[in-house]
Amino acid sequence: MNKHFQHDVLIIGSGAAGLTMALQLPKHLQVAVICKSELNEGSTFYAQGGIAAVLDNQDSVDSHVDDTIAAGANLCHSDAVKFTVENSRNTIQWLVDQGVQFSRNTDEQQSFHLTKEGGHSQRRIIHAADATGRAVSETLSQRALEAPNVHIYNQRVAINLIMDNERCQGAYVLNRNTDHVDVFQAKFVALATGGASKAYLYTSNPDGASGDGIAMAWRAGCRVANMEFNQFHPTCLYHSQAKSFLITEAIRGEGGRLLLPNGERFMERFDKRGELAPRDIVARAIDHEMKRLGSDCVYLDISHKSPEFLLHHFPTVKARCLELGIDITRDPIPVVPAAHYTCGGVMVDSRGRTDVANLYAIGETSFTGLHGANRMASNSLLECMVYGQSAAADIAAQHASAPEPTTAAVWDESQVTNSDEDVVISHNWDEVRRFMWDYVGIVRTDKRLQRALRRAKLLQKEINEYYRNYKVSNDLIELRNLAMVAELIIRSAISRKESRGLHYTLDYPETDSKAIDTILDPAIKD
Known part of the structure; x- marks a missing residue:
């Protein structure tokens, strides 16, 4: 009811x-x-x-x-x-x-x-x-x-x-x-x-x-x-069972060192602030080194600090890593960048x-x-x-x-039925997240963005048809919203003809002298 x-x-x-x-x-x-x-x-x-x-x-x-x-x-x-x-x-x-x-x-x-x-x-x-x-x-x-x-x-x-x-x-x-x-x-x-x-x-x-x-x-x-x-946090825990566990930036703030698989530090080559450079710089540096070496991850080492210090300041990280067989008092932590903030x-x-x-x-x-x-x-x-x-x-x-709201109509479900094709939702959900990662990630190009835009628009047509014909569910609501926001991200990225902060494109690697916001208006059709 x-x-x-x-x-x-x-x-x-x-x-x-x-x-x-x-x-x-x-x-x-x-x-x-x-x-x-x-x-x-x-x-x-x-x-x-x-x-x-x-x-x-x-x-x-x-x-x-x-x-x-x-x-x-x-x-x-x-x-x-x-x-x-x-x-x-x-x-x-x-x-x-x-x-x-x-x-x-x-x-x-x-x-x-x-x-x-x-x-x-x-x-x-x-x-x-x-x-x-x-x-x-x-x-x-x-x-x-x-x-x-x-x-x-x-x-x-x-x-x-x-x-x-x-x-x-x-x-x-x-x-x-x-x-x-x-x-x-x-x-x-x-x-x-x-x-x-x-x-x-x-x-x-x-x-x-x-x-x-x-x-x-x-x-x-x-x-x-x-x-x-889209901010990519530089240091998420890389482990098959870790899912979305973040390794706090405070570890780098307290002297944590980023290392290549051979134990070599690398951040000084990218920024004089080293590990304490802003997140966009650190994430791009890690992404560059992983691609250059064909490595699945880099490492964050805080083991030079005392066990007492680590237990006092980073009890959550220490405990979670230990559950996965990583003792941060002795071992470097495997990390990768991951989407973190809009x-x-x-x-x-x-x-x-x-x-x-x-x-x-x-x-x-x-x-x-x-x-x-x-x-x-x-x-x-x-x-x-x-x-x-x-x-x-x-x-x-x-x-x-403020005026009182007028009574709204009830939600009309008279024209829809229960879905027997929920697999469509899971497949479309997976496709959105994969093409966004591949084409609209840390490093971008016009070709990748245009490819992503075509996929986003096509998927939205499929999703909206599904939305009109079947009863809503949590997964369908989220997928509908996610596909729409993905298109907004892509359209914004295409319109910025420079590299600035978190938006880095190989086609426009320089930063313009004038900083201008990218504004999209739903009243203006693209």
Whole structure:
């Protein structure tokens, strides 16, 4: 049976951005939070490194801003960077007040331990050992569960946004427990669904990172920007049983060395910063060496540090590696690059507002201008919470005068049947991820991109026909969104006739003197 839910605010996504927004909204507002799976199953939970913030007296806002713009290959929006960094200290204090237990030094003041990561000129990464995302996710989830005005809906997958007179007023949502599609309506809707790294065959992201929010916003009429900049994390664990396990950048920040199979260091040949160069440079260097040598991986060695140091700073990495027979106190860790972060997304302003009235986008789903052509390490969680807070404040200021949504029609399933060809979904899913990895990966060419675009368009025709004729499922919804976002990534990459940051093409290896965003508008047909 289809159900109808009414709230003041609907938040689609339960990671750091969505939960921050839910907890920052006024307590008299009724808030629905839609979880694709369960709480603590998004990308936030698996983030290891930490949160970049200006907390040390030797650091400064200007230094953090300069580092971010440099890492972003001068494509960052300086106003967005400054806005985010200026709010970093207050954001960390809010997390501490919520109960997040960050790692501390052993001095008398029990000051926070700050580490250093690629692209940063100062130690400014506050962390909870090597499981910062887990500490943040579990704490905010607990606070949300305790909040009487926050209602958590697990096992729900948003399908489409509900529009009325160019105003967003809710979403159609599949209940995975009942297989029925329910209507969720609200005065305000926020997309906090994360990125689209599942478009690639190899990724550090959990299975839900299928670009749902970006695709829904595009279909609703929102512009997207800089979708060609997909960050490949340089160091994911290479092991047949590891799946998507990330080796935190903090290991390189604490002196980890990247090695070829023969034990030779190589990063100095590519950048004077060595292992602490920004992620785009390190990932390309690893990709180059693997292809040059025909090697399946390179190695990350931190064994010169004491066992006590490694256990204290990297307990999660140490334990997982040990499960797979790798003792990081003695052995180098086999690593490969993998798709990690979507730097582009739905265009928003400093309050998280999109092109569509009453629709917000926050976190990795959004394009704020912070990351430019390459996200600097540990700026992502900071962005989630800064913009989650600013969006909540904007909704609080507007809610009283906002009109109530008109009652939406129920989801019509009268013309569809149950599928007996689910194999089509799995085959198409696999094809999208393979051609994106092969043709739209770390190194690109016009020929590869055009080949990928033809495949993406053909697959979307097949998927949309399937979508029209059969009942929706979680896999079909994700595949439909993934194929659409894949096309947006490819179109953005084709339009950029230069190499900058994460977008490197052999046909245009130089960087233009002027940095310009790539903006796609659904109102303009290609």
